[in-house]
Amino acid sequence: MYKFFLLSISFALLLATGCRDPYRPEVVTKAPNYLVIEGVLNAGQGATNVRLTRTTQIDRTSSIIGEASAMVTVEGKDNSAVPLAYQGNGLYIHPNLNLVIGNEYRLRVKTTDGKEYLSAYVVAKTTPPIDSVTWSRSATGGVDIKVNSHDDANKTKYYRWEYDETWEIRTYFFSKYIYENRRVRERVMPAEDVSTCWRNRSSTNILVGTTTRLESDVISKMPVTSFSNGDDRIGVRYSILVRQYALDKDAYEFYDLLRKNTESIGTIFDAQPSEVKGNITCLTDPSVPVIGYVTASSIEEKRIFISASQVPDWRFPQICEVQTVTPDSVVYYFEILGYSPFEADIPPGTIVPKAYFGSYGVCVDCTKRNGTRTRPSFW
Numbered sequence: 001m002y003k004f005f006l007l008s009i010s011f012a013l014l015l016a017t018g019c020r021d022p023y024r025p026e027v028v029t030k031a032p033n034y035l036v037i038e039g040v041l042n043a044g045q046g047a048t049n050v051r052l053t054r055t056t057q058i059d060r061t062s063s064i065i066g067e068a069s070a071m072v073t074v075e076g077k078d079n080s081a082v083p084l085a086y087q088g089n090g091l092y093i094h095p096n097l098n099l100v101i102g103n104e105y106r107l108r109v110k111t112t113d114g115k116e117y118l119s120a121y122v123v124a125k126t127t128p129p130i131d132s133v134t135w136s137r138s139a140t141g142g143v144d145i146k147v148n149s150h151d152d153a154n155k156t157k158y159y160r161w162e163y164d165e166t167w168e169i170r171t172y173f174f175s176k177y178i179y180e181n182r183r184v185r186e187r188v189m190p191a192e193d194v195s196t197c198w199r200n201r202s203s204t205n206i207l208v209g210t211t212t213r214l215e216s217d218v219i220s221k222m223p224v225t226s227f228s229n230g231d232d233r234i235g236v237r238y239s240i241l242v243r244q245y246a247l248d249k250d251a252y253e254f255y256d257l258l259r260k261n262t263e264s265i266g267t268i269f270d271a272q273p274s275e276v277k278g279n280i281t282c283l284t285d286p287s288v289p290v291i292g293y294v295t296a297s298s299i300e301e302k303r304i305f306i307s308a309s310q311v312p313d314w315r316f317p318q319i320c321e322v323q324t325v326t327p328d329s330v331v332y333y334f335e336i337l338g339y340s341p342f343e344a345d346i347p348p349g350t351i352v353p354k355a356y357f358g359s360y361g362v363c364v365d366c367t368k369r370n371g372t373r374t375r376p377s378f379w
Contacts, residue, residue, distance in 0.1 A: 037292035044298030066090015158252035179334035197371025320363035
């Protein structure tokens, strides 16, 4: 115990005195420029999307840049070869590959730097339908979302999920005015209406499951996502689209190890990260690592909606104070302090505002909450 106490004190002193100068290892400042390949070869009806990017520095804050103008081709053991079209930002698409379930396919990529990459052949699998996507209140008053599925043939065994979230945003105040070019003017409606927006977010965590230890191939109440009471996603109306993919054993082990490496590391008690090797090789230089794993399966989807009225006592806080702003103070409040106007005090018989009423931007303009004014087609 005494030695442990001394060790603890020594460690504390080290933290107090040894961190004055920032340490920036090469893994942060000189990250390798490895190719990252993401995507599933869609063996059902619908588009196949493959995204090519590059690894970047850990401390890089700018957006990831896609790999442009590569040649991306899906090849079959039946000697078929179908190119994917480049759409920009590293995204390559084909509207419908018409893959045959049970046949084997692979992905070939040729980048503009002259390197060629090739995946192993993978069998196109059938993904069983999603039985249901459910939600319930958690013990702490939040919301838990789960997925259920099964395969009567007991052949799938390995599953992966992704999801897209969409939620409606409404401002606390309806804004009739806008501050622009150092003055306040009336908004042109409905073109400049910023009272209602929608926000989208895609999953970034890795969701995989297996039924190999069960008597039947049944996925029951697999956690998808959750959020605490007061989250603005259920401030008005929320929707989640869950996508399900069938995997083989090797793909499952790849994603599960990747999940453990990225989500279960951070304390001294967590397992050390393990090397994650996909099924893609650089033909030009086999020593060059490639990040990613190519799979082929049909894709099953299911969408649900949750309205605020369905979730009683949802404590979504909005602190929206009103500030009265005289015309000679609009630059100070609406430009320097960042308030936004929403209404005007116009005395009867006049057309010149006596004052404007403003509040925080997020209370007046839904785009300030990272929303878009484009209504989703499914809404």
